[in-house]
Amino acid sequence: ALAALGLKTGGTVQQRAERLLLTKHTPLEKLDKKHFAKGSHGPRQNGSTAVSQDINSLKQIALVEAKMKKLCDLLSKTIEQTKENVVKKQALTYEEMEQEREEFTNLCPQHPVRMAVGRVLNVGACEETQVDTESDDEDQQIYNPLKLPMGWDGKPIPYWLYKLHGLGQEFKCEICGNYSYWGRRAFERHFKEWRHQHGMRCLGIPNTKNFNEITNIQEAQELWEKIRERQGVNKWRPDLEEEYEDKEGNIYNKKTYTDLQRQGLI
Known part of the structure; x- marks a missing residue:
């Protein structure tokens, strides 16, 4: 602590303890010079030196x-x-990586092929060879016996990726007009x-979570009828649930009460 303060x-x-206690109640500027070390030029200059060092470090950062x-x-x-x-x-x-590496090494055997960040080729020396290979690739039909979907590079996707996403499974939806989803x-x-959504709208059925995994039109209509019936049971029906009481204290629902009243029985 004393060395940091220049004492x-x-x-x-x-x-040393007495020297340190002096700084508790007395500022460094008011201390006698005899308390400071010989190599130190006072608290003000030490503080300015520290500030300049901080500025230099910030400039470097x-x-x-x-850059x-x-x-x-x-x-x-x-x-x-x-x-x-x-x-x-x-x-x-x-296998595809090995095949690609062989293609690049055999592309121009008399000139070096440098595999850098972007696969830099010696284009100046191999320009004619590249043009020939590109034209051959365009003319050659892509070999795809398994009929795999094409990737972003215009080539069939790997078979393991095809199996991973289950792209060989076909799902047909009658609501979508027998459209197939792979x-x-x-x-x-x-x-x-x-x-x-358009197919459900044409059927007059709301496209909610209750109809997920349902692709048949008849099943969707039957489920919609069940939902409507369930909603009808829970709905307030005043003819059956509204209660009336006669003079003798008997309780009837609205429909029964009106029928008895019309017949003059109550």
Whole structure:
């Protein structure tokens, strides 16, 4: 603590304690110079030195942040390409990765192929070879015997991804006009889409959670009738539930009371 304040740190324990207690009630500016160390130039100069050091450190941090921001702006395209490349690689199987690596190594054997962030090729030397391979790829028909769905790159998606999402399962919805949905996920999601909502609207049935997993028109209509009957039972019916009392204290519902009154029995 004494060294941080620029005071002398020598002497006995009692002397150091007395020196430290002086700072409790007396500001550093009013202390005698004999209490300060020889290398120290007083509290004011020490404080200004600390402030200048803080300013210099903040300047260095701001400079580093500015450099990093500028570097990110310059490499923004490269970063985006890297992200896309990583996402694409995560969807590939081991066999597909090996096949892709062989294609790149065999693309131009007489010139080096550099696998950098964005797979940089020596385009100047291999331009003709790339044009030929691209034209061959366009002319060649994509081999897809399993009829897998196409991915974002125009190629069939991996078979494991096809099995994971259950895209081989077909779900037909009669309410949607016998439209087919492939995969459980697409089937569950279609109940909130416009096609199913339009079909339910044509049937005069509200598209609520009660009708989830129902694709048959007859089943939907039967369920709607049951719901309406249940709502009718819980509804207030004054003819049956409203009570009347005659002069003798007998209690009747409204319908019975009016019938007896018309007949002159009460």
